[in-house]
Structures are given as C-alpha cells and as structure tokens.
Amino acid sequence: MIDVVLHPEFPPGVDDVLGAMGDVNLIRPSNDDDVAEALADRAPVLVTLTWKPEFLQPRLRWIAGLGAGVDQYPQDQLCGHGIVLTTAQGLQATCVAEHAFGLLLGLTRGLAQAVTNSSSGIWQSYEGFELEGGRMAILGQGRIGEEIAKRARAFGMDVIGIKRDTTDYSGHASQVVGPEHIIDVCEWANVLVVSAPANNDTRHAVSRSQLSALGAGWLVNVGRGSVVDEEALVEALTKGALLGAGLDVFGAEPLSPGSPLWGSPNVLITCHSASRSPRFSRRWANQFIHNLSALGGETSWLNRSC
Amino acid sequence: MIDVVLHPEFPPGVDDVLGAMGDVNLIRPSNDDDVAEALADRAPVLVTLTWKPEFLQPRLRWIAGLGAGVDQYPQDQLCGHGIVLTTAQGLQATCVAEHAFGLLLGLTRGLAQAVTNSSSGIWQSYEGFELEGGRMAILGQGRIGEEIAKRARAFGMDVIGIKRDTTDYSGHASQVVGPEHIIDVCEWANVLVVSAPANNDTRHAVSRSQLSALGAGWLVNVGRGSVVDEEALVEALTKGALLGAGLDVFGAEPLSPGSPLWGSPNVLITCHSASRSPRFSRRWANQFIHNLSALGGETSWLNRSC
Numbered sequence: 001m002i003d004v005v006l007h008p009e010f011p012p013g014v015d016d017v018l019g020a021m022g023d024v025n026l027i028r029p030s031n032d033d034d035v036a037e038a039l040a041d042r043a044p045v046l047v048t049l050t051w052k053p054e055f056l057q058p059r060l061r062w063i064a065g066l067g068a069g070v071d072q073y074p075q076d077q078l079c080g081h082g083i084v085l086t087t088a089q090g091l092q093a094t095c096v097a098e099h100a101f102g103l104l105l106g107l108t109r110g111l112a113q114a115v116t117n118s119s120s121g122i123w124q125s126y127e128g129f130e131l132e133g134g135r136m137a138i139l140g141q142g143r144i145g146e147e148i149a150k151r152a153r154a155f156g157m158d159v160i161g162i163k164r165d166t167t168d169y170s171g172h173a174s175q176v177v178g179p180e181h182i183i184d185v186c187e188w189a190n191v192l193v194v195s196a197p198a199n200n201d202t203r204h205a206v207s208r209s210q211l212s213a214l215g216a217g218w219l220v221n222v223g224r225g226s227v228v229d230e231e232a233l234v235e236a237l238t239k240g241a242l243l244g245a246g247l248d249v250f251g252a253e254p255l256s257p258g259s260p261l262w263g264s265p266n267v268l269i270t271c272h273s274a275s276r277s278p279r280f281s282r283r284w285a286n287q288f289i290h291n292l293s294a295l296g297g298e299t300s301w302l303n304r305s306c
Numbered sequence: 307m308i309d310v311v312l313h314p315e316f317p318p319g320v321d322d323v324l325g326a327m328g329d330v331n332l333i334r335p336s337n338d339d340d341v342a343e344a345l346a347d348r349a350p351v352l353v354t355l356t357w358k359p360e361f362l363q364p365r366l367r368w369i370a371g372l373g374a375g376v377d378q379y380p381q382d383q384l385c386g387h388g389i390v391l392t393t394a395q396g397l398q399a400t401c402v403a404e405h406a407f408g409l410l411l412g413l414t415r416g417l418a419q420a421v422t423n424s425s426s427g428i429w430q431s432y433e434g435f436e437l438e439g440g441r442m443a444i445l446g447q448g449r450i451g452e453e454i455a456k457r458a459r460a461f462g463m464d465v466i467g468i469k470r471d472t473t474d475y476s477g478h479a480s481q482v483v484g485p486e487h488i489i490d491v492c493e494w495a496n497v498l499v500v501s502a503p504a505n506n507d508t509r510h511a512v513s514r515s516q517l518s519a520l521g522a523g524w525l526v527n528v529g530r531g532s533v534v535d536e537e538a539l540v541e542a543l544t545k546g547a548l549l550g551a552g553l554d555v556f557g558a559e560p561l562s563p564g565s566p567l568w569g570s571p572n573v574l575i576t577c578h579s580a581s582r583s584p585r586f587s588r589r590w591a592n593q594f595i596h597n598l599s600a601l602g603g604e605t606s607w608l609n610r611s612c
Contacts, residue, residue, distance in 0.1 A: 012433065094438040094462060102411035102434075109408035111574065115421040118575045121568040123560035127318065127582040128408075132400040154460030156400060254429035262427040268417065269424045276433040 003043035013281030092275035097147035099274035103246025132156035137189035140196030186213035198224035309349035319587030398581035403453035405580035409552025438462035443495035446502030492519035504530035531556035
C-alpha cells in the first residue's frame with residue numbers, strides 16, 4: 001500500500017479511479033494546509049492540478065499532475081530535490097482537438113445566431129463558410145496540434161504547424177516551421193488555431209501584426225489565454241478584418257464580466273472546457289498505474305517532466 | 307448563344323456566374339408565369355430549384371437543377387418527353403458534411419449553453435462528450451455520407467453506412483448494410499447521422515423503434531426532414547434516453563412556430579442551411595459549362611437524372 005494525497009481540486013472521476021486501486025491508500029484533505037500536512041506526515045505521492053510552496057515536503061517523491069501544463073510548478077526546485085513530476089499531457093489531445101473543431105465549425109456554420117434564433121423560434125437560413133480547400137495554421141504543433149491537423153486534413157484543408165523544433169518532423173501537418181515565420185504563415189492561412197502552452201516565448205505570440213496578417217480569417221484558441229493579446233483581438237474583431245474567434249482560454253480566468261468578448265456576435269466563448277471529457281479519469285488512471293510501477297523502479301516513467 | 311431561363315429562386319451568385327458566360331443569353335423572369343412564358347416562347351434551358359407543371363413546354367430540352375434532390379420533378383413525364391434533368395448532387399457534399407459535424411460537435415461540446423451563457427457573461431465550465439472511439443451510423447451512404455464518414459474516421463470513430471445497394475462498396479465507412487438492418491445498427495451506434503434523400507422508402511425511416519435502439523446517443527439530420535418522425539423524436543428527447551439532436555431539415559419547412567423543438571435545451575436547430583456555401587455557384591457553374599457541351603452533343607452529361 002502506498003499513501004497518495006489527492007488535492008481537493010480535481011477533474012470528475014479521479015477520486016473514484018484512485019479509490020478503486022487496491023494498492024493505493026487514498027488520503028483526501030479538504031484544503032491546501034491539510035494537503036501540506038499529509039505530505040509532511042508521510043505521503044510520498046501528490047495528485048494535483050495546482051501547486052503551493054508548502055507542498056514541497058521532504059518525503060514527497062512524485063507529483064502526479066492532473067493537467068497538461070507545467071507552468072505552475074517550480075521545476076528547477078523539484079529537479080533539485082529529485083522529485084518526479086508527471087503530467088497529463090496528451091491524454092486530453094483528442095478531446096481538445098474535438099473542441100477546437102466544435103468552436104471552428106460553430107463559427108463557420110453560424111451556430112451562435114442559430115441558437116439565439118432558436119430560443120425565439122425564428123426561421124432564418126444562413127450561408128456559412130466552407131473549410132474544404134482552406135488553409136490552417138496551428139501554433140503549437142505538439143500532441144494536441146497533431147490531433148487537430150489530422151482532422152483538418154480530413155476536412156480537405158492544408159495545414160502548416162508552427163513549433164520550436166522542426167527537425168525530423170513527421171506528422172499530419174504538410175509542413176512545420178519555426179516561430180520566426182509566424183507572420184508569413186498567418187498571411188497564408190485563413191484559420192489560425194492556437195494550441196501552444198503558456199511560457200515566456202508564447203506570451204502574446206498572437207498580437208496586432210499576426211491578426212492583421214491573418215486578415216479575413218478565423219482564430220481558435222484552445223491553448224492558453226496568454227498566447228493571444230486580447231486587446232489586439234478585440235480590435236481585430238471590431239475594427240479589423242477578422243471574421244470571428246472561438247475561445248476556450250483567456251488571459252485572466254474567469255473572463256472578466258466587463259470583457260467586450262462576452263456576447264460579441266462573431267465570438268464563441270467556452271469556459272476552459274476543451275479538455276474536459278468523461279473519458280479523462282480512466283485514461284489518467286491507466287497512466288498513473290503505469291507510473292506507480294515506475295516509482296517502484298519496475299519500468300520507465302510516462303509523461304515525466306522532471 | 308443559347309437562351310437560358312433562370313427561375314427567380316436561386317442560391318446567391320448563380321445569376322452572376324450565368325451572366326458572365328459568353329455563350330449564354332440569360333432570361334430572368336420575375337415569377338412562375340413568366341418562366342413558363344419564356345420557355346413556351348423559345349428557351350430550351352431552365353435553371354431552377356423548383357418545378358411547376360406549366361414549365362413543361364415543347365421547346366424545353368434541359369432542366370439544369372440547382373438542388374441535390376429530384377423529388378419535386380415529374381421524372382417519368384420528363385423522360386417520356388426526352389427532356390434531360392441534371393442536378394447539383396454531390397456539389398454540396400463537403401459543405402453538408404461540415405455542417406453535420408458542426409451540429410454534432412455543437413451538441414457534444416455544449417455550444418448552445420455556451421452561447422446563452424455568453425450573452426449574459428456567465429462563466430460556466432462544461433464537461434462535454436468525446437467522439438473519439440465512438441460509433442457512427444450514417445443513414446444514406448451516398449456522396450454526402452462518404453464525406454461525413456471520411457471526417458468521422460479522422461475523429462477516431464468507427465462508421466457503418468446504411469444504403470440500398472451494398473454491392474462492391476469501397477468507401478470511408480468500415481462497412482455498409484441494407485436498410486433492413488437499421489435497428490441493429492442503431493443499437494450499435496452512439497451517433498446516427500441522416501443524409502438520406504426524401505422518398506417513399508426513407509419516410510419516417512427513423513421513428514420510435516430506431517430512436518429507442520439508439521438510446522443514449524446523438525441524432526443529426528442533414529438529409530431530409532421526412533426521414534425522421536418528429537413526434538417520435540420529441541418523445542425520445544423528452545421522455546427517452548436520446549442525448550440530443552442537431553437538425554437542419556424538418557418535416558415541414560419553415561418549422562412551425564409551435565414546434566416543441568424550438569429552444570429545446572438538447573436540440574440545435576439550423577434552418578436548411580447545411581448545403582449553403584459561398585463556393586456553390588462556382589462549382590455549379592463549372593458543371594453547367596460542361597453540360598452545355600453535352601447539350602451540344604460534344605460530351606456526356608454530368609449528374610444526369612433522366
């Protein structure tokens with residue numbers, strides 16, 4: 001039996017799959033202080049979405065992250081203490097790709113107006129846009145970007161991915177280029193999908209000049225809010241040529257009640273829901289079970305960040 | 307120069323592409339009587355979405371249909387008079403497939419609630435469903451059905467198509483079966499997409515027993531409204547297990563203001579918009595130009611129904 005602390009914030013079902021594991025003694029504190037105390041006391045494993053400095057306890061050996069990103073963790077410090085950090089990167093990729101297409105097709109097929117009309121019983125036909133034959137740029141050609149590119153190809157689109165390391169690429173995009181080519185790729189594209197993580201390099205990577213290069217196109221963000229300069233986005237939507245934006249993530253979440261993005265006719269907003277799937281807890285549990293063996297030295301780690 | 311009568315109802319852009327053809331003398335009557343008169347007078351070609359008995363004039367040689375279906379035309383009579391009927395079948399397939407996925411993902415990713423929340427500035431996350439690993443049945447595995455199946459495979463779904471003639475099938479569905487197997491296929495599927503035309507065989511092909519076999523699944527109709535028994539659908543949505551329906555076509559159009567489908571929380575309604583694309587007029591014009599040559603005996607007809 002191994003003691004595992006589950007932070008009180010977690011995606012639905014994670015408690016059930018952990019609770020059902022025979023070799024896990026699940027500890028469920030109700031707040032951050034109790035999490036720290038349980039870790040100080042004895043538990044070597046923390047399952048969490050978030051991080052607090054007080055979670056760094058001498059007995060901690062493995063942080064089993066429930067999210068895809070690592071920007072909340074003090075990675076250097078963790079590495080220094082020999083603490084393993086694993087993430088849920090890739091486990092949500094198919095779901096996020098489906099969400100990205102939901103937002104994109106919601107825009108091109110006029111679903112926002114359709115929903116509004118339906119609530120008033122208004123019959124009004126709409127001439128949408130076609131993706132077939134179009135050109136998609138994907139900023140962040142990682143696992144999520146690959147799932148998006150795969151679907152875009154089936155929709156008859158050409159795809160260029162933007163990623164830092166373009167060597168030896170073999171994936172669903174017809175080519176990948178470095179971030180220094182973003183303006184050219186935006187000029188080429190009529191759809192820009194952001195699936196990049198939050199870090200210093202990606203902050204406001206989509207701003208005035210990129211949106212201006214995109215012109216009369218569509219923007220979808222299922223990556224992180226900080227990648228898109230929201231002030232520039234609002235400008236492009238109201239004074240520029242941008243046809244519409246489908247947004248699941250925002251610079252500050254929850255999105256401020258005063259944001260002009262709310263209720264905007266050419267904007268579809270979902271609330272950080274792209275990765276939420278009823279299948280997540282089962283997928284994550286399979287990886288957790290594998291990594292329990294890695295903790296015991298029996299196999300190598302999956303999705304290890306440090 | 308050939309005289310071509312354009313019926314006053316047509317998709318946007320068709321008048322422009324016809325008007326730009328050098329060898330076409332375009333006649334644009336403003337009502338059905340004037341259409342009949344122009345045809346009686348001299349014109350051998352009618353471009354139309356609809357049909358009236360008075361359009362059958364001795365000089366008429368070719369009806370260049372603007373729609374995919376043929377149920378509005380007296381086909382036996384036209385054949386008897388040696389009048390050629392061509393349709394726009396397949397020209398809208400990619401667009402309709404995109405719309406089908408827009409409706410389906412709109413349902414699985416909770417876009418109706420997202421739009422309503424956005425208009426009030428309400429931040430509410432939503433756990434959607436995943437299509438990946440799911441099973442799609444397509445009723446009507448023709449050109450539209452193929453485009454839908456192609457996209458569904460990229461979404462990681464297994465696909466069974468239902469079509470009358472299953473011999474020598476080679477397409478995107480993993481298999482096709484005859485209409486007599488519809489109940490079994492609905493039991494297997496968690497998504498049923500209707501892309502079948504209206505005819506005596508398809509009328510209410512999706513009714514109580516099919517929806518009950520589908521159970522906790524999703525229905526999308528981008529075919530024809532008469533294929534789905536709307537009374538049975540409302541029952542399945544309110545008293546049954548059906549998770550939701552995305553509907554572009556209805557038994558009677560416009561959908562009656564009193565229909566319980568309007569504003570229903572698990573229903574997405576678009577108003578016969580699936581085939582509407584800014585690309586249509588250009589695609590149709592290319593086929594029309596080809597068929598003008600066929601009328602001159604220089605080549606064979608495309609999309610000829612009789």
